[in-house]
Amino acid sequence: MALTSEAIENLYYEDKLLARSILEGATYLYENNILCDVELVIEGKKIEAHKSILASASLYFRGMFCAGLKETGQREITIHDVDYDAMKSVIKFFYTSSIILTEENIFEVVNVVDLLGVASLHSACCVFLQRALTVHNCISVYVVCRLHGYADMAQRAVKLARRHFHHLMELDEFLDMPVEMLQACLEGKVLNIYSENSLLKRVCAWVKHDVEQRGRHLQGLLDNINLYTLDLGMAESSLYQLPSLEAQAYKWMERARHVRERPVTLSSRNKTRYNKEQQVVLSCGGFTGGPIANVEAFTSGDSLWRCMVPSPGQTHGFRVLPPLKQARIYAATTYTDDYVYVIGGRNDGGPLSSVERYSVEANEWDECVSLPEPLEGAAATVANNSVYVTGGFNTSGGVTNKAWVLEPGFKSWRSLPPMSHNRSHHGLLAAHGYVYAIAGAGADGGVQATVERMSTHTQHWEPLSPLQEPRSHCACVTVDTRLYVVGGLDAEGQALLSVQMYDTLQHEWSAETPLPVGRHSHGATVADGRIYVAAGSDGVHQLATCDIYNPNTRRWHCKPSLARSRVGQAMATITLPVSPPALP
DSSP, X not given: XXXXXXXXXXXXXXXXXXXXXXXXXXXXXXXXXXXXXXXXXXXXXXXXEOHHHHHHHOHHHHHHHHSOOGXXXXXXXXXXXXXXXXXXXXXXXXXXXXXXXXXXXXHHHHHXXXXXXXXXXXXXXXXXXXXXXXXTTHHHHHHHHHHHTOHHHHHHHHHHHHHTHHHHTTSGGGGGOOHHHHHHHHHSSBOOOSOHHHHXXXXXXXXXXXXXXXXXXXXXXXXXXXXXXXXXXXXXXXXXXSXXXXXXXXXXXXXXXXXXXXXXXXXXXXXXXXXXXXXXXXXXXXBSSSBOOOEEEEETTOSSOBSEEEXXXXXXXXEEOOOOSSOOBSOEEEEOSSEEEEEOOEETTEEBOOEEEEEXXXXXXXXXXXXXXXXXXXXXXXXXXXXXEEOXXXXXXXXXXXXXXXXXXXXXXXXXXXXXXXXXXXXXXXXXXXXXXXXXXXXXXXXXXXXXXXXXXXXXXXXXXXXXXXXXXXXXXXXXXXXXXXXXXXXXXXXXXXXXXXXXXXXXXXXXXXXXXXXBSOEEXXXXXXXXXXXXBXXXXXXXXXXXXXXXXXXXEEEOOOSSOOBSOXXXXXEEEEXXXXXX
């Protein structure tokens, strides 16, 4: 029997509270031990749960219960090498979606999360470790993060260690530093120490702490000592106190004396140390009557943009910024500590597949691995030292949903699972184990509000709450756990004033203070905790103006304008070492 009246329209109904209701019901069953069908044995203690919930929340349990393994039919399963309390907290998280991370349980929870493959908790652990990182725990954080694949956090630990190395190397914890971390610290241009003498003395103490295992690393560590500022008498005294390494010490001292007799040269033997850094904002390429290759830079406290960057270690010295090798507009852009990547885009000949990379140290652009296909309006970000690119437009296939990654040391882009939505002129941001694809123009050319994210571990895309206002040609940046979407074009082609912020912990969008002037096709980057927004178009004129936003006070401030207006330029932040080492 069916209703046949032509006046009745179909009704689509979606209960957005149902998922929460089901989870609350599952929590009731778990807490009251009702219908539990598995017992996890950890350290001799049992945790009762439901296989369906475990398999839904964890890749580890999904493989265990859904792949025909013997555990599929077992009620009691023993899991080794994990902490009982940490495992119980994570299992409870599966039911309640909440967990308390503390200084006491964080490392054990990280171990469980890594075993079970829980991407959202991986992200939460990253946030906690970042906020808790200090000079006293940076070595422990580095060790745990290296072990469990938290590459970004391990790098943060190294950077903090470099900034506070004069203090860190006097702590007892310094003697437990892994050789990989010590080597990474010594190789950096920024290393805050009082003198090479004090550095060598503590390196010798580190080797002596476990001379049998660490003696073989002595030569590699000594290669990072500046011989020209070293007191060779003190060095000889320190090195000859290393038992069973006298031959190595004697050989190194002879070579050191020989090097000191030569003229001073810029080499690894004459390594300049810096104890501070400054951030510089770059604006690259864009459109000013046509695609351009010009690059401008702005340093905080300066009064104008220049085609120059400060010379490392010099108060008033500058280096001329080279232009891009190829003029381009609407290129994807991202950056690391050492490089700026300008990816694809378009020139007068159409979409580009070429990729340029700026070396901060060499102050030059070189060609990098080209994209698999030409793309205009793609987006890029860096996560775990890998470069991710999504979406874009090309003349043969239109707007795409494809995604790629360029991993360290690889000479080709690897294809990733595609996004759920085709996007161009969108945002791509990285935060704590996820990359977020935001808004943009769709396959039909219309603007969209959709947002999705992909775990860098599982490489699975999932939808998130949409923007409050659809847009394309916007600028997006990350500040701590917050994603900012600034300006853009609305559905009517008007330049937007609005700024929206997504809290990656609360999974909520909120409105921020609007732009002073509506912009689209502009650039944005973060330097010194401030959001820099520059150039673009207000819908009528090309802009050269620059504004910065303080996320803490939620206020905009005017900065000097660029030397030339431009649309569709790439913006990035580079970090340069400054100032000689401080004396005690």
